[in-house]
Every structure is written in structure tokens, then in C-alpha cells.
Amino acid sequence: MLCEECQKRQATLHxxxxxxxxxxEMHLCEECAKDxxxxxxxxxxxxxxxxxxxxxxxxxxxxxxxxxxxxxxxxVCNNCGLSYDRFTEIGKFGxxxxxxxxxxxxxxxxxxxxxxxxxxxxxIPRREGGKIEVKRKIEELRTQLRRxxxxxxxxxxxxxxxxxxxxxxxxQDGEGE
Amino acid sequence: MSLERFISQAxxxxxxxxxxxxxDIVISTRIRLARNLEHYPFPIIASEESSxxxxxxxxxxxxxxxxxxxxxxxxxxxDDLSPNEKRMLVEKHLISPxxxxxxxxxxxxxxxxxxxxxxxxxxxxxxxxxxxxxxxLSEGLVLSNGLDDWIEEKVTYAFDEYRGYLTxxxxxxxxxxxxxxxxxxxxxxxxxxxxxxxPAINQLGLxxxxxxxxxxxxxxxxxxxxxxxxxxxxxxxxxEDLRGVVMQLIQQERAAREKLLRASRIQxxxxxxxxxxxxxxxxxxxxxxxAKRLSDVRLGIDMDLIQGVSGNIxxxxxxxxxxxxxQQYAESTLAPNERDIRRAALIRERLMLENE
Ligand SMILES: [Zn+2]
Ligand SMILES: [Zn+2]
Numbered sequence: 454m455l456c457e458e459c460q461k462r463q464a465t466l467h468x469x470x471x472x473x474x475x476x477x478e479m480h481l482c483e484e485c486a487k488d489x490x491x492x493x494x495x496x497x498x499x500x501x502x503x504x505x506x507x508x509x510x511x512x513x514x515x516x517x518x519x520x521x522x523x524x525x526x527x528x529v530c531n532n533c534g535l536s537y538d539r540f541t542e543i544g545k546f547g548x549x550x551x552x553x554x555x556x557x558x559x560x561x562x563x564x565x566x567x568x569x570x571x572x573x574x575x576x577i578p579r580r581e582g583g584k585i586e587v588k589r590k591i592e593e594l595r596t597q598l599r600r601x602x603x604x605x606x607x608x609x610x611x612x613x614x615x616x617x618x619x620x621x622x623x624x625q626d627g628e629g630e
Numbered sequence: 631m632s633l634e635r636f637i638s639q640a641x642x643x644x645x646x647x648x649x650x651x652x653x654d655i656v657i658s659t660r661i662r663l664a665r666n667l668e669h670y671p672f673p674i675i676a677s678e679e680s681s682x683x684x685x686x687x688x689x690x691x692x693x694x695x696x697x698x699x700x701x702x703x704x705x706x707x708x709d710d711l712s713p714n715e716k717r718m719l720v721e722k723h724l725i726s727p728x729x730x731x732x733x734x735x736x737x738x739x740x741x742x743x744x745x746x747x748x749x750x751x752x753x754x755x756x757x758x759x760x761x762x763x764x765x766x767l768s769e770g771l772v773l774s775n776g777l778d779d780w781i782e783e784k785v786t787y788a789f790d791e792y793r794g795y796l797t798x799x800x801x802x803x804x805x806x807x808x809x810x811x812x813x814x815x816x817x818x819x820x821x822x823x824x825x826x827x828x829p830a831i832n833q834l835g836l837x838x839x840x841x842x843x844x845x846x847x848x849x850x851x852x853x854x855x856x857x858x859x860x861x862x863x864x865x866x867x868x869x870e871d872l873r874g875v876v877m878q879l880i881q882q883e884r885a886a887r888e889k890l891l892r893a894s895r896i897q898x899x900x901x902x903x904x905x906x907x908x909x910x911x912x913x914x915x916x917x918x919x920x921a922k923r924l925s926d927v928r929l930g931i932d933m934d935l936i937q938g939v940s941g942n943i944x945x946x947x948x949x950x951x952x953x954x955x956x957q958q959y960a961e962s963t964l965a966p967n968e969r970d971i972r973r974a975a976l977i978r979e980r981l982m983l984e985n986e
Contacts, residue, residue: 466825533671545753547675549668549788549796552803559793559800563861566801568835570862573794575805578787579779585791 458485530554584624591620633959633979640955641946642722642744648763654932655880656765657812657852657945660723661774664797664806665756665781666788672798673733673751681735681751688750691784692739697777700741703748708736714963717954723761728752746777753798754806756781765876767809767869774807775865794861804861809869811876812841814944816851816929817886818879824853827882835859836875841948849921850948855879887933902930906939910981914967915974920951939984947977 456464462482528537535547537555546552552559563571577585594617601610645658666672670684685707693705708716708729716730724744729736729752739748749757758781760774788796794804802808818824831838841852855876857868890898905926909915915923928944930936949955951973957964960972 532669533675535675543674544800545674545798546672546796546800548671549666549790552790552793552796562800563793563803567804567859567861570804570859572792572862573790573804574862575794575807575864575868576775576778577791578782578789580782580786581789581791588791 454480456480456482456485458482528555528558587620587624591617594620633976633983636959637946637950637980640718640722640950640958641942642724642761644743644745644761645763645945646942649766650764652765652880653763653941655813655815655883656876657814659762659764659766659770660759660808660810660812661767661770662757662759662808662810663774663778664754664795664802664808665758665778666796666798667755668786668788670755672753673755674753674798676734676751678734681733684755685735685737685750688756688785689737689739692748692781695780695784697780700746700773700777701743703739703741703746706738706740708733708738714954714957718958721949721952721954725749726752726757746773748777748781754802756785765811765880767811767873767876770809771865771869802860804859805863805865805868807860807865807868808856809872810854810856811872812852812854813876813879813883814851814925814928814932815853815879815883816925817890818883819851820890821886823882823886827879831855831875834871834875836872849918850925850944852921852925852948887929891933898933899930899935902926902933902935906930906936906981909977911978912974914970915977916970917951917973920973920977921948924948939981943980943984947980950976950980 454464456462457480459482462484464480464482466481466483529535530547530551531554532550533547535551537558540546540551540555546555560571594613598610598613598617601607601613667684667688670676671680673681673684676684689705693703696702706719711719716725719725719738720727720730722744724740724747725738726749729738729749733751736749736751738750740746745761747759747761749759758774758777760770760777762770790796795806797803797806815824818827828838835858837856837858839854839856841849841854855872857872859868863871905923909920909923909927924944924947927936927939928941931939931941931943950959953964953969956969956972956976959976960968964972
């Protein structure tokens, strides 16, 4: 195989790079690889910004499906004023509220950037920790509740309903402090 | 200023002493956490006024307190520094180029031995970084975690239970953590094995970067391995993945060194002593050559081919011979060709100190 860069020498170095699940291959001769800065550093560091911005544009809906007469209202963050369009241009959020404002559009982006993941599985800040644990517990109980209703185990379902109410009441209480 | 005094200012105390596990291959370990405050616009779009308010608020909350073992934190504002002073902090890896040149009301809190740096108004409101000598990922995780809790006692982080810590760039969301290990891998480069290993590392969601000098070339066979993804796994799991890969690289680098020594000991001795001779005698040296020669000498020291020279010399001179420090030592602005002359002189002087 000939080198991709110079098309002259034999390609002796073969690279596979996986970016967000997409496979890229490169075949270079040693000299060209050296020109590229020992090959790998450049290979890895080519602007993550370019990559991201390309990706974000890619994710924008190509509004061909619904030919509505009204132009869709542009998505803009109430807190910082950043629009979704601008977000896709700069590849950066403007504030923490942007995450909520653009939330419906973020899963595909995160999936690509973080190897298919969309959900945090790490640390929870200490102060918020208790509240979030209760929320997770309520979520879990709700799923159980649905299962019991489906299988018509109403006694158990009622017990779970009361437990959920109790937890929710306590949580609201806590917030009022 | 004497060279000894200059070095004592230029090289962070954390680099010079303390435990140094696997120090023959791992230069340093770094854990960085990106954090933001709720509601405040992120620095990239924040107004002057908002950035100023945030800096005032965060620095007031943190600067007066002490966290355990790390000692008091000193606040350094970017606006109070000269361009060259900022450049030196970048060359010491204590601040980012972004904080130095592009931030509005950027500042950094540094502890005394410079192992902890908390940047304010970088790309995120808070960028916390802990540096360790050698291979110390667990220690790094414990300290960064503790410092993070300590900061959180005073400020409310932007956090979402579904997305995790909210960051300015989508690539940092979740844990906001970047763990990285800086490695010296000359034997894997020499035997051309690194090129083969690299794709596998990428597939594990880790990134390998060369260390850059003035241009874009890799310098001194130094490579930084870090986690690419920040979402979907716990901090501990991310660090474990990284640890596994680093341990393998350490093993393979050691094996490659032994093989080189067995197969071509005299050629290896010749290579490292030749570089030593060039460093000790040159009159003009660009950064690229300096890095290459220093890497050879460091390898010679770690393989016991060269005796009586401290292994710290590579790390020290890699920092000292960068433009910011050369200019500081020369006490003037230097054109690139003048830098090369100064660089050669500084390296000669430094090696002389070693012989005293
Ligand atoms: Zn070629
Ligand atoms: Zn916003």
C-alpha cells in the first residue's frame, strides 16, 4: 500500500483512530509520519473544536419533514441569552441553564462525544447529595408501583403510593428550610 | 541571579522531593476537575462585570481558609502579571494558556509547593488541578475529591443529577474530570512499538498526546495519557482504566529498555554519552534538539549507564529551557536565535552544577 501523504513511498505505519465510535484509518510512510510530528500527537490533537462544531451542526434538524408555515421559535436560554444556533457555532454552553433549555437536543451530542453515554454515573455534590438520593429512591418506587398495578396487586401498590407521598412531602419540607 | 536561586524559583517544590513511584518512567500525575457555579454565565460569554463579581466572590470564599495538608492558598490575578510572568506560569503547567491570554478577570490560587492550582474564570468558573511526582493516581483522586468538597462548602455548583457537573464544553460534562499521567517512553519510541500500541489505547477511550515545544513536534519522548470521556462512568472507574493502561506501558517500556541493553549495550552507551557530551559543550541549541538530548541523558540515568547526574535534570531543563524562563534568566526579551544561544549556555551551566 502506498503512503496517503506522498503517494510515493510504501506505507509502513497504519493508524486506526476511533472518534466517538467512528473509525478512521490512516496509512503513512515513516517519513511523512515523522513530518506529522511523530504522528500521534497531531493525530490526537487536531482541533477538538472543529470536530465538535461539525458534529453539532450535523445534529441540527434538517427541517424537511414538517413543512409548517410558521418558522419554529428559536431556542434561546433565558438565563444567559445564548441561542441553540449560537451554541452549535461555538460548541460551548453559555451557562448551567442552557443544559435545561437545550435538553431535548443533547442526548445525540453527548452520545457521540462520550462513547454512547448520556447519563452521569459519578460523584454527586455533598450538599445536594441527600436530595438526589431521595429522588432516585422515589423513581425506583414508582417503577415498582407501576409493576404492581399492572399485575393487579393493589394492596402492595397502595403501600408504595403512600411511601412515595411520604418521601415527596419530606423533600418539599426540606426545600422550605 | 545565580542559577541555583533561579532554579529554586523556577522549579515547583512538588517536583523536587517526596515520593516518586515508578519515577524512572512516570514523570508526573495530574487530576483536573472542571466546576461551575449555578446561574452565573460561563466565562466565555460572561460580561466584564459578571466575571469580576465571580472572581471576587470565589476568591473571597476560598482565599482566607486552609485545606489540610496543602497549606495556605495565594491568589494571583492575571491582570497583575507581566506577559512573561504569565508565560512562566504556563511553562510550569500551573495555569493554562487560555487563562494567561484570553481570560477576563482570570486568576489562580496556588499553594506553597505549587502542587495545587485553582484557576478562576478559565473556560469554566473553577478549574482545580492537583499535581504529583511519579505515578500517584489514587493520591490525586483523594486530594482532588477532598478539595472539591471543601470548595463546595462555600459555593453552589452547577450540577444536574442526570448530566452531572455542568461545564462550558460538552466534552467535560459529567465528572468534569481529566486524569493524566506524563510518561517518558524513549525505548518504546526507539523500538517503534508505541505506534503499534497507540490504536489500542485509543479504543479504550484514552488519549495520548505528545508534549509540544515551540512548534508542533513532540519533545523529549514525553507523552501524556489521559481519559477522553467524562460522562457515563464514575471517577474511580475512569481512573482505574487509565491506571491499567499506564501500568502496561510501564511494563513494556521497561522490557524494551532491557532488550535494548541486552542487544546493543555499547550503542546505547554511545548514544546517551554522545548526547551528554553535546549538552555539555554546545554553544547553540534549539528546543527540539535540547529535548531530544535531554531525553537520551535521562534514559542513560534511568538505565544506570550514566552515574552521578540527578534524574530530575530532564524535568528541570525541559522547563528551564522554554522561552519564558530563558527570558527571565536573561532579564530581557530574546529573539529565537538568541534563545538558542542562551539555552545552550544554561544547559552547560546546569550540568556544571551537577558536577560540583
Ligand atoms: Zn509518505
Ligand atoms: Zn444559558
